Amino acid sequence: MTADLALVWPELILTIGGLITLMLGAFAGDRQVGLYQLAALLTLAAAAVAVAALFGTQASVFSGTLAVDGFGGFAKLLIYAASFVCIAIAPRYFGDAMRAEYSALIVFAALGMGIMASSRDLMTLYVGLELNSLASYVLASFMRGDDRSSEAGLKYFVLGALASGILLFGISLLYGFSGTTDFAGVATAMAGGVNIGLLFGIVFVVAGLAFKISAVPFHMWTPDVYEGAPTPVTTFFASAPKVAAMMLLTRVLIDAMGPAGPALAAWQQIIIFLSLASIILGAVGAIGQKNIKRLLAYSSINNVGFMLIGLAAGTQQGVEAVLTYLLVYVVTTIGAFLFVMQLRDADGRMVESIPAYAGLSKRQPGLAAAMAVFLFSLAAIPPLFGFWPKYLVFEAAVNAGLVPLAVAGVVVSVIGAFYYIAIIKTMYFDEEPETVIRNGGSRVEGAVIGVSALWLSVIGYLFIPMLAATAASAASVLF
């Protein structure tokens, strides 16, 4: 038991740090914003250091319910980094509305996500997922005075609760027909043949998790929640929980249902459907969106679809592709949402309408260029680095014999390119409107945008060997 505790340092740090942040908030009042923020940031940084220190360890703790391995480590680093950025950018956005709970909630959400990504048992999975979800529901409605924010929180909660119910039902079926909640045990049961009960279990578990990654047809909440939630929270939703849920799904599918054997055929077709539906709907739905946050919501649905292509391959190569994709996607998404946060009109309000970006490249050339890099990168146009993860998922699909899926994916990616370049058209080709947009960002935010844009430009290619090695060592855990 004590030995186990030594292996979950990141979780312990986050729990204690989150509680300290909460206590500080309760006793010091809402004025000491900087203090809570600092406490939360330090907590996340310490947890990340702990994860890094444990890198390379491969163990199973607490009677096999939680894994400490490279796969979880990769996920946690990415999740903590994204959470770190989302806390760092918040105070300037919220201004006087900033409260201590924000930082604490993100820390708890990060804790839940870390548990999701390292769970090896259906019950741990559920606990982690709910810890993350409950924090997220509150975060979505963080701007209590804003109708859209409250609406977003309510929608997220109602649909999220439904999804949790579906997931729990699936878990109960898996437990009922395999007699265990342990991933390895479920896998053993699956290897003996997938009966109707297990099949339903698979379907419901995947459906519940598809809600979390906002894969079509469980995506309906995404545009509304992304639009309504405060932008730093949207940034958070679009980055860290996506990583956690996607990696959880990967672990469940590969670990609990087996990369080979009878279960593969069962879940592979579900994933193929989810991926194609997400790519198509994400691409088509984004056309005609006028709000940049809504558009980025559809873009995230679209990107999840591409990640699922890698997952559908069901091979180690496919999982590596998914991990690389997640990393590049998180960097791009954070950059794009930071861009959204930079722009304010003359009254200091956020500018979220795409037509208002007209002529931006003349007044804010650097900012517009960075956004152009993000968008071209999301559209996977080489030489930008966004091309590379897409290449990897298609390669994994082709190597797994899923050529039609890869062809369908690339063809639909052209539709996706349309709306990305439409934003670039607004920024670069259109004439300036009357409304004045100014850059209301801080230097730190500018630096984050700049660094991510630089990394996504050709420079990223130099990191391929390193990325490939990391992804390979993380993915090899599952095989």
Add this chain to the structure above:
Amino acid sequence: MSGLPILSLMLAIPAIAAIACLFVEAKPARMIALGATLVDFALGIMLWANFDIGGAQWQFVERADLFGRFQWALGVDGVAMMLIVLSTFLMPLCILASWESIKQRVGLYMAMFLVMEVIMIGVFAAQDLLLFYIFFEGVLIPMYLIIGIWGGQNRIYAAFKFFLYTLLGSVLMLVAMIAMIREAGTTEIPVLLNYNFPPEMQTWLWLAFFASMAVKMPMWPVHTWLPDAHVQAPTAGSMILAGVLLKMGSYGFLRFMMPMFPDASAQFMWLVFALSMVAVVYTSLVALVQSDMKKLIAYSSVAHMAIVTAGLYAFNQQGIEGALIIMLSHGVVSAALFFCVGVIYDRLHTREISRYGGLAVNMPAYALFFMLFTMASIGLPGTSGFVGEFLSLAGIYEASSWAAFVCTTGIILGAAYMLYLYRRVVFGELTKDDVKAMPDLNPREWAIFVPLAAVAVWMGVYPESFLAPMRGDVTTVVARLAPAKPAGDAHLAAGKPKAAAPAHGNAKGEAHHAGGVQ
């Protein structure tokens, strides 16, 4: 010489200059761009001068294992080298052509052109399949911005059409490339060139590559993005688009589709011939009725590129050499013709043919140059166009006399639309007052026309300078195609679609000719 990574240097100089251009005012940006492109041109000449004709197939080879899964591998054969020289030759002229006409966001404009130069050189020099794809596809970004920001009235439509059309073609090629890499286990182009893919697989791979290259070329019926893009692009954008970007498609045919998939190439010979024949006649006729000068030249480009595809698919030495000369010649001549349009567009701001007339009176020097390039486009002996067209048609005739017959009508139609254009713009009465007020060429325009004209004549009088470095590569390709060639049976395949109508005499002639082809 041997230690200098000349190709990497040629890529680095414009890349650095492009970044510099983003941060400076208009004037220094122009100077930086001109300086960088001139240095690159000098390096291009060095490349040509140091190219060992008859030496190794791949020269100036560089490789660095930078990306793990694929490499930074550069190297050129004669064909790639000549196309790089063409790109570096046109680039400073493009910068000069935009010297005065571009007034807005000059830094960004120059940066985009320099990026384009990097990409063009990269496409031709890449020796790694993925590196090639990255460059090949990367051209979309600068061209999209060039058309969209500095284009004409309907620029946004043209920019979108260009971008999405070309992207759709390219992504299918990407899947084919993944399949090739999986099958052959390598991304190195020189190895892939000699890898024998299974014939059924070749068919699919060929079709996927064809989707990409045919759009890039462009071949009928997927050429419709080209007139829009040309008409809307700024003058220099059209020059580089017609001069070099279209050659990426034919380069792809020659570099990838023919040597890598010889069986499929033979199998689809009829398709290439048929599309080329339609393109030559149809687009020439369309060119004849255009009222917009740029559109006319754009359609003429499609017709010329169709002769290139037909020449390449003749699978013999003359045909391919001729096609290569047309590529180079068209690169120079069409760029020059677009600049001819640009010169008078800068003065009158219209591309309507009917708004001009009688320019020979007040712009004699301009009329002279325009005449030269018109003749070169038609293929008058003594100009570059003649050499290429004669060689490629001779090659096509060996493969299929019907295809040669139809393609040759393109020359006649070409003469018709070009001379008709010339007559309406340059000859006739000088009646319009605003046209009367147009001054003749200024020194900057002279500086652009003279090198273009010199090269067009040089290529027409002594094509050997250009052919010599490429001959060995053509022989290699022909040898690679030789085993598949009889299986393709060009006569039947290409002759059939039109075979119902012709008189018996022709059919006999063709059958007779069949015996003569080895």
